[in-house]
Amino acid sequence: MTRRILIVDDVPTNRIILKVKLNAACYEAVQAASGSEALELARRHPPDLVLLDYMMQGMDGVAVCRALRADPATAQVPVIMFTASGDDSAKIAALRAGADDFMLKPIDDKILLARIRNLLRTRSGELAESSAAMDGFGLAEPAAAFDAPGRVALIAPRPETALRWRGALAPHLPGPITLMGREAALDGSGGPVDLYIIMEDKGGPGSGLQLMSELRSRPGSANAAICLVLPASAQADAATALDLGADDVLRDGCDAAEAALRAQALIARKRAGDRQRARLAEGLRLAVTDPLTGLHNRRYALPALGRMLADAANQQRPCAVLALDIDRFKSVNDRFGHAVGDAVLAEVAARLSSALRPGDLIARIGGEEFLVALPDVTEGDALALAERLRRSVAERPFAVVADEAGLQVTVSIGLALASPAHAADAVLACADRALMAAKADGRDQVITSRQSAA
């Protein structure tokens, strides 16, 4: 359960000081005295986070960071780099190599621990668990939709500050950078945003922190990346900002190249989250989808039918249920093989779907069996719709065989009207009996349950 942090530094004293601090904060600390030792340790058993010295004998911090990022096993492990004496170019090199943060020694313990918490928190959230489960699926990530350049919103108390920042960032970022008011950000009228950069007001301290908390509580911005820009005088607030959920904290007046690199990293991380969410949604969709026809499967259909019948009963509205079966389907498989049989199933599903109204329910509930539920219809309407479904299949042959004339396919349909007293099973059983009557009576027809009972 305890998080393991790898300390990489070639000076033993530095490692020991860090180790004591981390142990006091209840982290497990592992030490590496060189870059190559660090990479070997990390590869064998990836740590939860890496604290990495910039200047080391042999392989330096930037090279270690690049190697960690290049290995799939460690590519996602957060890295904080630090140095005793470094100029802006060291910082830029570290960020460019993929470090999540860069700190100057002596390190402020409060900010270091807040940054560690912040980086670890995003990896222990609710999404992380499902994501790990999803990794087992091997579902292709729907990447293309997320390739548009990131949208950045700048929120500053004074327009000249925002304009200065836009001027500095624009050459480095490909996407639009919008100056946005607090209200437009909160009520969503500013449009969708990937990264909010919020300038803390020197006059009203804490207003930026509060806006961030507001954005986190609103559905449109809960998952956006948020970067807080603090005046040089308020660096102590950085720890609070990180604990409140800021994804990064910048000092007002920092180098434009640094700000742009951090912004790019935040946008990339936010997009990765979007992809994970999309993959999760896709995983859930697949659980209720028949892969062959793309229709809902039996697992989805029966509870959905139950809900539809309950709604109909509550609202005193009629509802019809159809049991539908492809006629002599087994002989298709026997004569032409499974591939043709599959093509017939897919084409029947497509024809039925396009003949239905929005809001109607259709599902494949067995090999060649379909369930259709029609809310809010009279018996006459239901019969007409069922006839339309039957005709949509029978009216023209299926181009699924080599024979130019195609294959003639028909369906039989049993129709039952739901009455408020009926449970889903009972209505379905009525429709099934009517379907059997339709089969017995010669197929390619619709029979209502009243007819079949008569």
Place this chain on the structure above:
Amino acid sequence: MTRRILIVDDVPTNRIILKVKLNAACYEAVQAASGSEALELARRHPPDLVLLDYMMQGMDGVAVCRALRADPATAQVPVIMFTASGDDSAKIAALRAGADDFMLKPIDDKILLARIRNLLRTRSGELAESSAAMDGFGLAEPAAAFDAPGRVALIAPRPETALRWRGALAPHLPGPITLMGREAALDGSGGPVDLYIIMEDKGGPGSGLQLMSELRSRPGSANAAICLVLPASAQADAATALDLGADDVLRDGCDAAEAALRAQALIARKRAGDRQRARLAEGLRLAVTDPLTGLHNRRYALPALGRMLADAANQQRPCAVLALDIDRFKSVNDRFGHAVGDAVLAEVAARLSSALRPGDLIARIGGEEFLVALPDVTEGDALALAERLRRSVAERPFAVVADEAGLQVTVSIGLALASPAHAADAVLACADRALMAAKADGRDQVITSRQSAA
């Protein structure tokens, strides 16, 4: 996108003051002048949150809150109740009716807005989205496992404080209440906890807040409920605590019955989150599971096989793939019907599974086709395992028909050894060719791809 908050108060001035505050914070405010009007509005279009006056002409706040909780459409909507003059009994009545918080007028705007953000945030998180998707599935919630009484941990700077709280809470809470140290909470050695109650130290202000942030960043406690107890002198920290992710804030010295009611509500909410996470995991599991046999489905099997072969190639270890098919399965369906055919599939799956080693992969990839992958085996081991699978099916008849002698079922198996140069498709194709050779050669046997090529 803007969140809608329903204000219920029979004094117009009060409603208008609240509405102005909410609008300034970019919320949409809807007003109701009586309890019955509130219920009608809420039922028609459930708001995101309700601010509810305790004392009203006609239906009072407690009755309105109970009615909201009783209606499935509004049962989950957060409710904050407030009153101008109320004693502890009013507070207890409000919490007992299901209110999430109770505030005395005049209301501190900062705390009110922080509480609103806090309550809305839990409903716009990552889990909320997937949960909404899951609602469409109608999956039964796995409730039973979560029925054990909640485990509470008390973390206090001084043991006498913790003992006093335990004495006050114990009569009201059925589950264990453990006194826990900061380290035991952070490194997980204190065991699993549903609710952490953290006493803020008067000496070191902010240490409770920091501990909370630490717990939120650790996987074992990220999803636990956390309640912060602040000294009467530090009530201003309540807003910060709520924004930092506290689920509730208590004043030290508050009534034991109130603390117990809030603790119960927090435990119940945490358990509801657990159930949603379990439901989500179950939904994802279903996406890769064949409902008939409980084995993995084709969607899971092919990427999993690819990963297994890649690992084997990386580690220079052998790996075998079996294509397995039930002999003359169609005749089972034809002679005995689909129900018996389904029972045969399920029994074959069960027998194969129990003959495999942990870590082996088995999946149903078609009607009567199974895929088995065996990591880390020599050709001799793989052949022996394949023979064991074949025998497990053939060795005794299946008790799936009325006939006392049962039904004799056999399987044919094609075996291919993966070489590092092989892609998953190629290995599977080899196994398939060997399977066809096994079928052609009389069924109920194992053929290796080398034999079939010879």
